[in-house]
Amino acid sequence: MAVGARDRYLDLVLPPRIETERLQLRAPVGGDAVAIYDRYGRDPEVTRYLSWRTHTHLDDARAYVATVMADWDDAIAPRRTWTITLRDDDTAVGQIGLLSQGHRMQMGYVLMRALWGHGYVPEAARALVGAALSLPQVHRVWAFCDVENLASARVMEKAGMQREGVLRRWAVHPNVSAVPRDVLAYAIVREV
Ligand SMILES: CC(C)(COP(=O)(O)OP(=O)(O)OC[C@H]1O[C@@H](n2cnc3c(N)ncnc32)[C@H](O)[C@@H]1OP(=O)(O)O)[C@@H](O)C(=O)NCCC(=O)NCCS
Numbered sequence: 001m002a003v004g005a006r007d008r009y010l011d012l013v014l015p016p017r018i019e020t021e022r023l024q025l026r027a028p029v030g031g032d033a034v035a036i037y038d039r040y041g042r043d044p045e046v047t048r049y050l051s052w053r054t055h056t057h058l059d060d061a062r063a064y065v066a067t068v069m070a071d072w073d074d075a076i077a078p079r080r081t082w083t084i085t086l087r088d089d090d091t092a093v094g095q096i097g098l099l100s101q102g103h104r105m106q107m108g109y110v111l112m113r114a115l116w117g118h119g120y121v122p123e124a125a126r127a128l129v130g131a132a133l134s135l136p137q138v139h140r141v142w143a144f145c146d147v148e149n150l151a152s153a154r155v156m157e158k159a160g161m162q163r164e165g166v167l168r169r170w171a172v173h174p175n176v177s178a179v180p181r182d183v184l185a186y187a188i189v190r191e192v
Pocket of ligand 1: 045046047049050109110111112115116117118119120121122144145146149150151152154155158
């Protein structure tokens with residue numbers, strides 16, 4: 001399928017705006033940087049197990065948002081990162097993304113600390129898992145988390161994924177260590 005046609009197809013299933021029972025997932029905009037910085041980008045407890053360094057200046061959040069906006073329609077491997085908001089307020093409270101890897105899609109997510117424990121990210125994750133698996137070419141939605149990040153492991157379980165094992169020395173989580181760390185891998189696959 002031509003790249004342009006593929007992107008239009010992705011737009012149908014993974015559109016810039018998705019609503020769940022309590023949340024809105026929408027394409028990121030430059031203005032999200034302020035809320036991202038204030039609400040979680042600079043919070044070391046939130047960013048501890050992420051792939052990016054804790055923000056120390058608003059410009060870090062601006063650069064991060066610029067990257068995820070540019071990745072939305074990447075010709076080789078589009079990475080769609082939605083800003084999560086509550087339904088009645090357009091301000092960013094988190095983000096959730098899917099990286100397209102051929103027949104696989106990889107998920108990642110983050111939520112501001114004040115909203116942890118209400119099942120918000122599992123709600124968003126279930127919506128994206130359903131959408132991704134509705135694409136006929138997608139057979140696997142997967143994610144990983146640091147072996148110590150048990151809150152994230154619970155999100156994957158609540159999204160219907162199964163633990164597949166430990167990927168040793170898989171990811172650098174720079175706020176913990178410069179040395180690659182072991183991660184827990186989870187996936188949900190299309191049944192044949
Ligand atoms: C992981 C994360 C997305 C969970 O989102 P959430 O919407 O709070 O998810 P849930 O409400 O379903 O809670 C999931 C687990 O988080 C833990 N948790 C809940 N509230 C918590 C709190 N206030 N403090 C610490 N952990 C908490 C619990 O283990 C919970 O599991 P349980 O429901 O079996 O008790 C969120 O904690 C987060 O943004 N963490 C930092 C970023 C991150 O690590 N992202 C994943 C990278 S792989």
